[in-house]
Amino acid sequence: xxxxxxxxxxxxxxxxxxxxxxxxxxxxxxxxxxxxxxxxxxxxxxxxxxxxxxxxxxxxxxxxxxxxxxxxxxxxxxxxxxxxxxxxxxxxxxxxxxxxxxxxxxxxxxxxxxxxxxxxxxxxxxxxxxxxxxxxxxxxxxxxxxxxxxxxxxxxxxxxxxxxxxxxxxxxxxxxxxxxxxxxxxxxxxxxxxxxxxxxxxxxxxxxxxxxxxxxxxxxxxxxxxxxxxxxxxxxxxxxxxxxxxxxxxxxxxxxxxxxxxxxxxxxxxxxxxxxxxxxxxx
Ligand SMILES: NC(=O)C1=CN([C@@H]2O[C@H](COP(=O)(O)OP(=O)(O)OC[C@H]3O[C@@H](n4cnc5c(N)ncnc54)[C@H](O)[C@@H]3O)[C@@H](O)[C@H]2O)[C@@H](O)CC1
Ligand SMILES: [K+]
Numbered sequence: 001x002x003x004x005x006x007x008x009x010x011x012x013x014x015x016x017x018x019x020x021x022x023x024x025x026x027x028x029x030x031x032x033x034x035x036x037x038x039x040x041x042x043x044x045x046x047x048x049x050x051x052x053x054x055x056x057x058x059x060x061x062x063x064x065x066x067x068x069x070x071x072x073x074x075x076x077x078x079x080x081x082x083x084x085x086x087x088x089x090x091x092x093x094x095x096x097x098x099x100x101x102x103x104x105x106x107x108x109x110x111x112x113x114x115x116x117x118x119x120x121x122x123x124x125x126x127x128x129x130x131x132x133x134x135x136x137x138x139x140x141x142x143x144x145x146x147x148x149x150x151x152x153x154x155x156x157x158x159x160x161x162x163x164x165x166x167x168x169x170x171x172x173x174x175x176x177x178x179x180x181x182x183x184x185x186x187x188x189x190x191x192x193x194x195x196x197x198x199x200x201x202x203x204x205x206x207x208x209x210x211x212x213x214x215x216x217x218x219x220x221x222x223x224x225x226x227x228x229x230x231x232x233x234x235x236x237x238x239x240x241x242x243x244x245x246x247x248x249x250x251x252x253x254x255x256x257x258x259x260x261x262x263x264x265x266x267x268x269x270x271x272x273x274x275x276x277x278x279x280x281x282x283x
Pocket of ligand 2: 062118119121122149150151152
């Protein structure tokens, strides 16, 4: 079962967890997971060294995650630039780390890119993209640039999965601690692409009930009354004379199951709707 929590519940859990670890530790955990996934994507496309990465960095900690991850990629030889969408309020620690690692700040989306990292806005976002972010996002979406979203694709309504305008169309979303509703339901879900959940130690602190529970195949298989052959000792049951029946697993696995667990299948078809069936909402 994939479970998703609302922003308020995630924040409550984060506050509780943060009281148990030194300052900045959670952001470092997030940034390492994010950088790792970006590096894997770049490695599939020729390597991290010499690749061109753009960070879209907003005003909050979501931008901070992107900047620290960018610093790690720059340390591995990527040419990392950052477009600051709210320069006065950018995460100072993240920006300093990026600069120390050789990253630079740009004032427009560069022409040639291997990867863009969407750190515009995360759990603190409201009301869709601001105009400066919207222009950059439209350009990247139109070019088909590979995009990794930080925590959630910017512009979506995190709690409802609703859309109120243009949003980032991510190939991969690296999310932290737990899933959020917009990653699994509503019109926003296809915009997340493949979702990777990075463990930052949050789960034990998630005290609220999940907002959503989305079944996966193993759940459905458990619920489905699995067909079994009758015992050979059953009077009148001639096992050998019965027509062959395919086991339930085989029927369930066609045609969806081949694609459902392998979420990567969707990352190639950007924006194509993925099945988000069977969501049950908390009442
Ligand atoms: N709190 C924590 O412990 C952790 C937070 N993390 C990251 O921090 C994020 C949440 O950080 P914040 O609370 O700073 O919130 P955000 O980074 O989502 O940013 C909020 C700021 O963005 C501005 N904003 C709001 N809506 C906007 C919009 N539509 N377009 C542009 N700007 C907008 C507001 O001025 C607000 O100050 C998470 O999504 C996650 O990426 C991670 O580092 C993991 C740990
Ligand atoms: K984001």
